[in-house]
Amino acid sequence: MEKASDVIVVGAGHAGCEAALISARTGKETTLLTIDLDKIARMSCNPAIGGPGKSQLVREIDALGGEMARNTDRAALHMRRLNTSKGQAMQIMRAQVDRDEYRREMKRVLETENNLRLTEGMVQTLIVESDEVKGVKTREGVSYYAPAVVLATGTFLTGRVYLGDTSYPAGRAGEPPARELSTSLGDNGMTLERMNTDTTPRVNGDTIDFSSLRSQSTTDEPFAFSYISEKHVLEDKYPVFLTRTNEETHEIIRDNIDRNPRYNGTVVSAHPRYCPSLESKIIDFPDRKHHKVFLEPEGKASKEYYLQGIYTSSPPDVQEGIVKSMEGLEDAHIERYGYGIEYDYLPPTQLKNSLETLKIDGLYAAGQINGTTGYEEAAGQGIIAGINAARHGEEQVTLDRSQGFIGVMIDDLVTKGVDEPYRMLPSRAEYRIILRENNADFRLTEIARDVGTISEERYERFREKQRIVESELERLRSTRVTPGKEVNEILKENDTSPLEDQGASLYEMLKRPELSWETVLELGSLNDGTPPDVKKEVEIRAKYEGYIKKQERRIKQFREMEEKELPDSLDYDELDGLSTEGKEKLKKVQPRTLGQAERIPGVTRSDITILTVWLKG
């Protein structure tokens, strides 16, 4: 049987769901293929969305018209704002999510989306003719045809689960891997490499003694991840608990280290440093007496708790010992053991910024297949791959490092490649005062509108917010405070210097770190009916003005190099004088711009000069 559509997405994890939805939202007929319809948008690791770097990604996905933020708002059990003690620009969100509800809700959204056909089927072969993708063939014997295919296969490519001495082929515990697709990719000239990561054991909450454990409650501030979700306060029924490892735990691990597949030589591929296995923590940091373990609820209809921090692939008896050695978990019953998984990924230097492969026209890749880790990272790539697959043959949409965390991530991936699973971290973003979690809508809504992924109503809503921000800024700039006894008294109370003769505008006052929004309005006797989002944006723009300007200057310099485009047809072998390593790297990465070329490790300054000269000639 044969079926045709505009876009095919392979895999319905976090990357695949976003890719398929966004493609369908631009009006393209989209087919989403997945091995098991009951396992879509599954959170195979911890049941949480957000956190540093990730929170920004989720907000960008939302601004671009994606689903992750809204779906998190639907399925959230517990929400927190992090970094509240730090600057406004650094504050971010994290949600504990009902794993099951997230999956169900996502499935519903996929099924109700116009132009989207959710289909069960295991893709085995890519149909490629003269380096152009034509479609895919499934195990079920159906051929699907489309000019653009997005691969979002997660850890399924030739996946293998490791647990102590045991190992078996799997895409995830209990699910079959996709082997034939790996072979098909290799046959079509793509390079594949191996990576691994560990998951944690999950225990039955009824067997945990919570009485002695510290807990974190959900925030009492109205909250939503999406710019357009209704903000609300969650019931405080699903707290997160905290315990920690101890000397006994560490001893059990040390005594059994040779039974761990990563330490006895069974698994040798790259392992993440930021989501390290408990074994790595104990071996690499022998001086540490404790490591934190978060007990995260998995859902309303489940008693399972996820032991965040105990990533392990040690054998079951060792896992039992580890878990029972910790406070509160002495009698805990493990429902599922943690395990390690090793899988194929496509080293991402084989991709363009659009996430299309350099080699095969129309073939896109997103998510863990590109060597990343994390739902948010996957979803962020899914959005870009989905938009571009839908626009295949037209101008592609890319984000650069100054436009979003998504841009930073993709630029890192395609320019530098990865040598371990890539996780988004705020420190990777050099312009992070500009790339705030609260202003993703300001940065990306216009793009979303141009691409056609958001409704006119949503766009108008954003424009309204923009207008209010501008008018509030104007109100503050035009209201002046004159020095007087009362005014200076208030200033003194707030540990800030009194006003001089001419006074100052409220905007100037708001710039002072010591003065809050409320105090400033009080100084100007202004009423405060400002929506919280607007207030925050205005306050950040005032307080951070100097830093924002500093980064904007940097961005201007950065853009100059980004605007110097290198043609696809550029034959580096024809360019005299390039260093051997530089030539090698340039040929491999095929940078889109001079700026990107400059960031490739191994490309020298003199290589860049030669490219500059060539460009002008």
Next chain:
Amino acid sequence: MNEEETIAAISTPLGKSGIGIVRLSGPEALGIAGKLFTSPDDIDLAEVESHTLHYGYVQDPWEEKEIDEVLVSVMKAPRTYTREDVAEINCHGGVVPLRETLELALDAGARPAEPGEFTKRAFLNGRLTLDQAKSVKDIIDSKTRFSLELSLDRLEGKFSDFLSSVREELTAIMARIEMMIDFPDYEESIISREELEEKLSELEGRIEDFLAHSKDGRILKEGHKIAVLGRPNVGKSTLLNTLLREERAIVSPTPGTTRDTLEEELEIDGIPFRVTDTAGIRQTEGEIERQGVRRAKEQGRNADISLLLVDVNSGVTPEDVDIAEEIDKGKTILVLNKIDLVDNLSVQEILPKMGSGWAGVVDLSAKEGQGLKNLESAITELVWGGEVRKDESLVLLNVQEKELLKRAKKGLASARDAIKEGRSIDLVEIDIREARKDLGKLLGEDLSEEVLNRVFSDFCVGK
């Protein structure tokens, strides 16, 4: 690369020639040159015609100190090498004024040019053909290779040790801050604001010290600068010759024999010196006495040590007294010359007329060599007893290096300001990051991955 920026560099090879050009190119080239330049007839460089030459002085606008007597050529876009506005400041006072002029240009808003950047701009602005441009690569290659060798050379030296250790500490600080930003659940990383401020202040101090020492380094490598001052015909050139023990300066009974200041190298007890003979500067006919005094004042100020010569035979003139009043006596040795022509008594009569506060007083006969040893030991005493001392750990920095160090220091200072103002830690980090980047440039490295590596090796972090 930002083509809107104005760049500056010494565009002639640094050598013993003593003559060199500081070249500025970019939209602000004339404005910046104008800030440093003063001329007798108050020329505004931005207003003059293109391709003209102007005489005047380079002056430190902050201290109103004259650095060098110069000729400035003004060339306006587009008929210039880079097709931008270009100013070339022709200095002739030797390496130090050249460097100081460049530093002033940088202070006034120019950025140090990268190797080959003038040529690169010339090419980018369409000044060169592709054929010609091919040579750009060679130029840049050779220049980068040259600086690479230089930096490799230093990698074993004290400069890089210093840079690495400061940078290492900044890396550790940043890792702790990044850790707080990347992994807010892990309290272990917390660095208190007090601790942070203290660390930054300490590092700032270290850079400051280093910069101070680097100035000493300049002096040591190039020699302490000695100026020989005095009104015409008191025997300055003769003294210079005697010190050098060879006929290098041209001795003539008629002043104004040579165009340039004479600068000679000399060693006393193993300490290198450079002696400037102001007698060489032409005093044009009709130049009033006052100008001679001013000249002596400038020369004295540029020098580390001055020798003021008085002719005991002709006695103290009003000009001698004027000069004595205008110079820094604390670093000046009063030299009573031509004692072979008078008796002891007249020498003693002269002293009270010249006032007190001298760094030393020596009587000698430059012509006969009598008393020369005393002068030499007075000079070395001043060196050993004074601020300038011989120190093995001194380094020579070029202007760009100095500028980057200064910028790094400024970055740390503004990070400390941000702490004091109660700014949040992520903002404080922006300035630290910039400072570290400047240090990184000196070592030719970039940073982002390195900080992350440090985070992962120093802290045990989970998701």
